[in-house]
Amino acid sequence: MNLLIVGGAGFIGSNFIRHILKKYPTYRVINLDKLTYAGNLNNLKDIEGNANYQFIKGDIADERTVKKVFRLNKIDAVINYAAETHVDRSILDPSAFIKTDILGTYNLLEGIKEYKIAKYIQVSTDEVYGSIEKGKFTEESPFKPNSPYSASKAGGDLLCRACVKTYGLPIIVTHACNCYGPYQYPEKLIPLFITNIIENKKVPLYGEGQNIREWLYVLDHGNATDFILHKGKVGEVYNIGSGVEKQNLEITHFILDELGKDEAMIEKIKDRPAHDFRYALDCTKLKRLGWQSEYDFPSALRETIRWYLANDWWWKPLKSGGYLEYYKKQYQR
Numbered sequence: 632m633n634l635l636i637v638g639g640a641g642f643i644g645s646n647f648i649r650h651i652l653k654k655y656p657t658y659r660v661i662n663l664d665k666l667t668y669a670g671n672l673n674n675l676k677d678i679e680g681n682a683n684y685q686f687i688k689g690d691i692a693d694e695r696t697v698k699k700v701f702r703l704n705k706i707d708a709v710i711n712y713a714a715e716t717h718v719d720r721s722i723l724d725p726s727a728f729i730k731t732d733i734l735g736t737y738n739l740l741e742g743i744k745e746y747k748i749a750k751y752i753q754v755s756t757d758e759v760y761g762s763i764e765k766g767k768f769t770e771e772s773p774f775k776p777n778s779p780y781s782a783s784k785a786g787g788d789l790l791c792r793a794c795v796k797t798y799g800l801p802i803i804v805t806h807a808c809n810c811y812g813p814y815q816y817p818e819k820l821i822p823l824f825i826t827n828i829i830e831n832k833k834v835p836l837y838g839e840g841q842n843i844r845e846w847l848y849v850l851d852h853g854n855a856t857d858f859i860l861h862k863g864k865v866g867e868v869y870n871i872g873s874g875v876e877k878q879n880l881e882i883t884h885f886i887l888d889e890l891g892k893d894e895a896m897i898e899k900i901k902d903r904p905a906h907d908f909r910y911a912l913d914c915t916k917l918k919r920l921g922w923q924s925e926y927d928f929p930s931a932l933r934e935t936i937r938w939y940l941a942n943d944w945w946w947k948p949l950k951s952g953g954y955l956e957y958y959k960k961q962y963q964r
């Protein structure tokens with residue numbers, strides 16, 4: 632199978648490419664990625680010499696780039712990981728989110744239509760459903776996005792829905808919960824807190840740290856996407872979750888304990904605007920199809936902490952430049 636992985640130099644995409652090349656030695660992978668601040672070829676250093684792997688630098692918001700990739704390559708399936716993904720950045724400046732997550736998705740959909748691609752997976756998020764106090768979101772839950780990030784993802788997902796209905800395109804949309812694991816840019820909660828504590832810096836917890844997220848190990852996200860690629864039904868939507876719900880404060884204490892630090896390292900700061908209180912996914916549909924998660928939370932988070940401890944060559948350069956401090960200042964009391 633010839634796979635076009637879009638946005639494969641980011642966190643989830645790079646872990647997925649590694650998984651695919653290892654599990655399916657006959658598959659060919661093309662990775663199309665703009666290399667934004669979040670895209671990093673160091674994420675794929677170990678496979679850059681693999682004969683079945685090719686990297687193309689390009690922006691999906693540019694129609695000509697996308698068309699050229701489809702024209703020049705034989706592609707059986709497309710998996711779109713490319714997006715601007717950080718809620719805090721979307722609050723400060725949504726423009727790149729609109730371009731990549733909506734216009735970029737549109738360009739890819741035009742490509743799969745013109746070149747009659749057999750399968751397209753739109754990798755999306757539970758955040759499109761908004762926040763839920765009790766119960767869980769199913770695939771039928773309405774979209775109620777609260778941040779410019781989730782609104783732009785919802786825009787891309789709705790274009791996918793429209794292309795299924797209008798043109799019968801072979802699209803699957805996935806909505807996953809919060810992922811963690813190696814190669815996650817150190818601006819998101821888990822890698823930011825791990826690396827700050829390793830550097831003996833305080834961790835900026837929004838509000839009282841009561842917000843709840845459902846946490847999925849990145850390799851489980853990869854297993855689920857692999858499963859959906861091979862067994863998922865086109866035209867369908869699948870939630871991908873773990874059932875592991877944790878308050879941000881619990882996550883913070885877990886990391887502090889593992890690294891031998893105490894709560895004096897916590898700095899409570901002003902809350903994120905429109906901060907979603909809780910996400911939780913009902914994954915009955917995917918489980919009925921036969922998928923189940925393989926990793927348990929404490930072991931996978933411990934493994935993740937060990938990875939950041941052993942790989943400061945990877946994350947230290949990403950923390951310089953002051954941008955992380957810049958947007959955190961917006962939230963200071």
Ligand code: NAD
Nearest residue numbers: 638640641642643665666667669670690691713714809810
């Ligand atoms: P990431 O920010 O780590 O990586 C995004 C990748 O997309 C980067 O390599 C970046 O260079 C690339 N990219 C951005 N704009 C592009 C453009 N215009 N053209 C081509 N490439 C571009 O993101 P991630 O955390 O790996 O998330 C991947 C996907 O999964 C996203 O669509 C995100 O919405 C979704 N998702 C993420 C999570 C999570 O917890 N991280 C959970 C659910 C869904």
Ligand code: DAU
Nearest residue numbers: 716717718756757758808809818819820835836837842879
């Ligand atoms: O739910 C899936 C989504 O998970 C993905 O679609 C997004 O791309 C991904 O970034 C993530 O979004 P969140 O906003 O949930 O992740 P983040 O790591 O930014 O924040 C997790 C929680 O931790 C959230 O309640 C805000 C809080 N937080 C986050 C940061 C970065 C803090 O308290 N302090 C922080 O510095």
